[in-house]
Amino acid sequence: xxxxxxxxxxxxxxxxxxxxxxxxxxxxxxxxxxxxxxxxxxxxxxxxxxxxxxxxxxxxxxxxxxxxxxxxxxxxxxxxxxxxxxxxxxxxxxxxxxxxxxxxxxxxxxxxxxxxxxxxxxxxxxxxxxxxxxxxxxxxxxxxxxxxxxxxxxxxxxxxxxxxxxxxxxxxxxxxxxxxxxxxxxxxxxxxxxxxxxxxxxxxxxxxxxxxxxxxxxxxxxxxx
Numbered sequence: 001x002x003x004x005x006x007x008x009x010x011x012x013x014x015x016x017x018x019x020x021x022x023x024x025x026x027x028x029x030x031x032x033x034x035x036x037x038x039x040x041x042x043x044x045x046x047x048x049x050x051x052x053x054x055x056x057x058x059x060x061x062x063x064x065x066x067x068x069x070x071x072x073x074x075x076x077x078x079x080x081x082x083x084x085x086x087x088x089x090x091x092x093x094x095x096x097x098x099x100x101x102x103x104x105x106x107x108x109x110x111x112x113x114x115x116x117x118x119x120x121x122x123x124x125x126x127x128x129x130x131x132x133x134x135x136x137x138x139x140x141x142x143x144x145x146x147x148x149x150x151x152x153x154x155x156x157x158x159x160x161x162x163x164x165x166x167x168x169x170x171x172x173x174x175x176x177x178x179x180x181x182x183x184x185x186x187x188x189x190x191x192x193x194x195x196x197x198x199x200x201x202x203x204x205x206x207x208x209x210x211x212x213x214x215x216x217x218x219x220x221x222x223x224x225x
Contacts, residue, residue: 006180008106009167009193012117012124012139014186015203016099016131017091021067021118021140027086028079029070060189061160064118064140065153071120072151076144083122091127098223099203102184103133111182112174114138116193118159138166161189167196184221185209194218 013020071079106113115131117124117139124139141154156166171178179198185191188208194200195216202213202220213220 005112005175005177006110006182007112007114007171007174007176008102008109008182009114009116009184009197010099010103010106011185011187011190011193011203012115012119012127014205015184016096016103016115017094017127018096019091019094021064023094024086024091024119024123025067025070027090028074028082060118060187061157064157064159067118068120068140068142068153069151071142071149074149076147076149079120079122079142079149083120084126086123087126087130091123092130095127095131096223098221100131100133102203103131106182107133107135112136112176114170116158120153159189161192165192167193188212 010016103113103115112135113133114136115124115128115134115138117137119127120140120142122142124137128134128137138158140158143150143152143154167178167183170176171181178196181197182199182201183190183194183197184201184203185194186202186204186209187206190202190209191212194202194209194213200213200216200218202209202218204222205213205220210220212218
């Protein structure tokens with residue numbers, strides 16, 4: 001029996017919001033309790049920026065692990081409070097109206113709307129409440145022990161080339177016809193995600209994805225400015 005439903009998959013970073021995980025990490029590190037701890041973690045986050053940039057094209061999974069090291073030893077309660085502040089005071093201003101319109105249209109067209117994010121659940125679930133139209137959110141999760149973050153992400157880490165494999169499993173679980181489904185991505189590692197659906201679209205793409213989209217004759221949208 002053939003699949004009967006369709007979905008639209010959205011990478012949050014670059015498609016729906018103009019900022020990424022390093023932006024959130026810098027904010028969180030800057031709010032650490034105590035000047036010494038704040039300086040230590042902010043410095044750690046700052047040093048991670050070029051590393052994340054270098055890893056972003058080839059090993060975005062490792063890049064995300066590095067980006068979240070600055071959460072180490074933060075209590076879960078503190079992460080929750082700061083996540084709410086970050087969303088309300090910072091992240092909502094980074095939401096891209098054109099991306100939200102894509103969400104709205106996908107929902108109106110009857111697709112299951114799925115957002116994938118490299119961000120942590122404490123942040124992204126709050127943003128989801130404000131975005132509306134989203135049926136499912138797949139994002140990263142911090143590992144906690146004894147009420148404190150270890151600085152590690154729980155498996156699976158979202159953001160790398162595993163997106164294509166994950167998509168096929170998700171499609172099977174939700175009876176989705178990928179040949180009639182849509183996907184919107186921004187980064188090179190989104191290639192497998194986009195190539196798995198019948199209607200891929202590169203949005204505000206980085207050089208790697210832009211080149212691949214041009215070679216594959218995929219549509220390209222630019223609205224980041």
